[in-house]
Every structure is written in C-alpha cells, then in structure tokens.
Amino acid sequence: MKQLLTLLTIITLFSCKKEETKNTAVDQNTTVSEGSDPSASLSAEAKLGQEIFDGKGNCFSCHKPDQKIVGPSIQEIAKMYADKKGNMVNFLLGESEPIVDPSQYDTMKANIYLTKNFSEEELKGLEAYFMSFLPK
Numbered sequence: 001m002k003q004l005l006t007l008l009t010i011i012t013l014f015s016c017k018k019e020e021t022k023n024t025a026v027d028q029n030t031t032v033s034e035g036s037d038p039s040a041s042l043s044a045e046a047k048l049g050q051e052i053f054d055g056k057g058n059c060f061s062c063h064k065p066d067q068k069i070v071g072p073s074i075q076e077i078a079k080m081y082a083d084k085k086g087n088m089v090n091f092l093l094g095e096s097e098p099i100v101d102p103s104q105y106d107t108m109k110a111n112i113y114l115t116k117n118f119s120e121e122e123l124k125g126l127e128a129y130f131m132s133f134l135p136k
C-alpha cells in the first residue's frame with residue numbers, strides 16, 4: 001500500500017511537471033500578476049524590476065511567482081536571499097555564487113551574460129521585485 005502511494009505521488013508529480021512545461025509556452029503573454037498579485041503595492045523600484053522581468057530580461061520564461069518550473073519560484077529565491085542575506089545584485093553581475101540551487105546554475109548562467117550589462121538601477125529593481133514576494 002505504501003509503495004502504491006509512493007508510485008501515485010511520483011506519477012502525480014510527473015504529470016504536473018509536464019503540464020507546467022506545456023503551459024510556459026502559452027503563458028508567455030500573461031503577466032506575473034495572476035493569483036497573489038503584489039503589483040498593486042509595488043514600489044517604483046520593484047515596478048522597474050517587474051518590467052524587466054516580464055520584458056527584456058525574459059526571466060518569466062523560467063521563473064514563476066510560486067511554482068518551480070525551469071528555475072526556482074520567485075518566492076523560493078526571495079526567501080533564500082532573505083534567510084542567507086544574499087546579494088542578488090552581485091549574483092546578477094556574476095560576482096557571487098548561486099545559493100538557491102547551485103546544481104542548476106548552468107541553466108541560469110546564460111542569463112548572467114545578459115544581466116551583467118544591466119544598470120545598477122535595473123538590477124536593484126529586479127532585486128526589489130523578487131523581494132516583494134516575501135510573505136509580509
């Protein structure tokens with residue numbers, strides 16, 4: 001019985017995963033604002049971050065607010081950076097090591113070539129946007 005449960009859990013996990021991957025293509029035009037929409041209370045800094053996240057940064061294709069797709073969820077990243085007092089601006093400049101999921105860093109690394117050319121204001125905006133997902 002226990003084995004059956006484990007099997008079911010695995011199947012469920014896998015089928016969810018498949019759907020999430022499928023959805024990403026469809027989701028491209030939707031904003032991150034579904035569900036727990038924090039954008040109403042975003043600071044100007046975080047709004048800039050949101051624009052980059054949904055726009056030229058293309059971050060939305062691998063990061064969703066509260067579920068892991070290709071990359072960890074924004075919430076998970078924000079929590080880790082808060083707990084470990086990480087410096088996200090430095091990470092996006094390629095100057096500090098990954099702390100959330102180092103084993104998957106190769107996938108993220110390609111984006112560092114992009115983000116390291118962003119202005120400090122833009123990077124701080126991205127950080128503020130990520131951090132706005134912390135539970136209040």
Ligand code: HEC
Pocket residue numbers: 053057058059060061062063070071072077086088091092097098099100101102103104105106107108111114115126
């Ligand atoms: C191709 C998919 C992909 C894209 C696009 C992407 N990421 Fe990631 N990202 C990942 C993966 C996978 C990880 C987990 C590996 C890691 O922790 O470095 C990650 C991790 C992160 C982390 C946590 C780093 C740490 O300390 O571990 C931050 C912050 C982040 N991404 C920000 C961004 C931002 C900002 C953008 C847009 C400019 C972006 N990502 C675009 C896949 C992506």
